[in-house]
Amino acid sequence: MNVQDLYRARRGSADDALNHLRDGDFIVVPTGVGEPPALLTALSDQRRRFQDVKVGQILPVQPFGYFDPTTQHHVRHVAYFFGGASRPGGQAGWTDFIPSHFSEMPSLIRRGRMPADVVFALASPMDEHGYMALGLTADYTMAAIAKARAVVLEVNPHVPFAFGACHVHISQVAALVESETPIKEVGLPVVGPVQQAIGAYVAERIEDGSTLQIGYGGIPDAVVMQLTAKRDLGIHTEMIGDGILTLLESGAVTNRRKNFMPGKMVATFALGSQRLYRFLHRNPAMEMHPVDFTNDPYSAARNDKLVSINATLQVDLLGQCGSESMGPVPYSGTGGQADFVRAANRSEGGQSFIVLPSTAKNDTISRIAPVLTPGTHVSTGKNEVDQVVTEYGVACLRGLSAKQRAAALIAIAHPKFRDELTEEARKLRLL
Template identity: 70%
Template sequence: MSVQTLYQQKRMSAADAIGVVMNGDTVVVPTAVGEPPALLTALSDARREFRNVSVSQILPVRKYGYFDPDTTAHVRHVAYFFSGISRAGGQEGWTDFISANFSELPDLLNRKLIPADVVFSMASPMDEHGFFSLSLAPDYTMAAIAQARAVVLEVNPNVPFANGNCHIHVSQVTALTESEDALLEVGLPKIGPVQEAIGKYVADMIPDGATLQIGYGGIPDAVVMQLTHKHDLGVHTEMIGDGIMTLVEAGAVTNRKKNYLPGKMLATFALGSNKLYQFLHRNPAVEMHPVGFTNDPYLAGQNDNLHAINATMQIDFMGQCGSESLGFTPYSGTGGQTDFVRAANRSNGGKAFIVLPSTAKHDTISRIVPVLSPGTHVSTSKNDINYVVTEFGVAQLRGKTAQQRCEALIAIAHPDFRGELRDAAKRMKLL
């Protein structure tokens, strides 16, 4: 049977395609723009016909009907990482979450420690050999496909056909639907003087030939904007965005100096503009891979001079980073921060940067604190922390004593808070 015949046999409306979902199922959906809007809209419209169905993903980017506290007995969101769309449900208790390092989600799926009965995903058009590319987010989705009873694709001509381990054959697909809607675009975060100052400190410490992992946010993008004059940078990251594409266009990224998979940029999900998505299309310099490969600290750490840049919300005197909750109230998730901090620590010449503004709430609260707020989820531990950067400077904590860490962090805190931080440190016998 030809692949075109198989395609036509499995092609149907989104309303019909969601018929593969059974009561009690967990539907796994890719990260961010990898989520299929037609399928999830159809599931939302029919949600009251189901019982005890969960939809699990990282970073949802559209507010579907099942984000509804009144219908959680029918279809409920389970987050691997909260976004602005899902955060309220997590904070109010009508959505649940699974805590895990991003790199470990495929293994949790493979071991059946987290369920995957059905997979819904965006996909590129099928090629002549019968393959689709899940280019926008192969992440944990490839592992979920291996475990799922049913796989449903939303095929869209705007989805690029990327290289890498991100392909699925039509014979593996249970049902597919078609759409031509524009992909959701996410602009660059706003960069102000604080972000720009932090970005300069970090950029000055990144040498020519370094390999980069760039997280999402204003500060990481401020770093990127100050790297356009660098030479022979490489990319081994989890998220590829417009900032990295800008460095490629400026000639700063060549991947020539990478000693692990030289000549290739690696990522596990894309988040940016339509220009970025088309940049991925059959680009031989870019490969999209599952997160168990891109974020594995051992594999990523084989890149010499790996420089990882990630943000946190609060850090204490010992260097513990609260990057995913405000006290016990969930805000985001662990994601790949721990993965890449550990990878950079393993890397020959690597540096792991944790970046944060020194204050919050219009300079009324210090983000550098004696102890984390009660209940805060620790993302980067005191044993993994390396460089901490605020707009007031850089503190290198790895290998330092508790007293040295305390002194270094107070020195990069906002001047208005240094006095009370020193007083607290003395009460704690750290100074």
């Protein structure tokens, strides 16, 4: 049977595809816009026919019907990282959470430590050789495809056929459905004066020839907007967004001076506009790879001058970062922050920046705190944090004593909280 015959034999409706599910199955879904809307809508509509089916995913972008506490015993979401669709369930306690470094998820799936019975994923149309691309996200899904009992793809002509290790052959597929819904766009975050000030501090420290990992958020985007005059930057990141396209079009990104995979941009998932998604299609300068490749600290650190830029919610006076919860209340997840902080620390000339506004709730709360709020999930430890940046400056922490760290962090706190922080630091014997 040739690949076209295989394709026709596996093609059917989304309702038909659900016949591959069994009670108790764990469905793995790709990050963000790699989620297959027709399949997940059908699952939502028919969720009451199943018992104890779980859907694991990082950063869902649509609140499908199974995000419903009244039917959680039929089908429920399991978060690898909370987003807008899954956060209410996580905070209310009816959505579970599996913490893990992003880079380690494929290994955990391969070893059977994280379940993967079925994969539901969005894919590009098939090429003449029988391959489809998970062109929007390779992440942990490629490992799940190799492990799963059944792989179900939603084929959509708007999904780019990207290069890299993100291809699935029709012989690996149990069922597929076709859809033409445009890929969901995720707009750029709002960048205000605080974000601009933080971005300026970071941008002035980034040298020509650096390789960048840029997280999502207003502050990382503010940094990107101030790098257009740099030269010979490279990209080795987990997420590619529209800001990176701006750098490419300005001539700031050439990838020529990368030590690892020179001439290539590397990412594991895309999040942005239709323009970004079109950019990924058969672009020889761009490759999508699984997250254990992109986020592996040892591989990423092969690039000299690796720069990581990631946001946090709270920092204590030793430099510990709580980036994924507000006290014990979950907000996001572990993601790849620690992966790239470690990578930048290993890189020759590397730098990692943890960025945050100095205050929250209209300047009533200092985000730099004597100690983290009780119950806070520590995302990046004190021994790994390099530079912390607020709108008031940069605290370079590596190599400093505990007392020096406290003084440096107080100096970049909001002025109205500095006396209070100094007094608390004295009580903690940090000053």
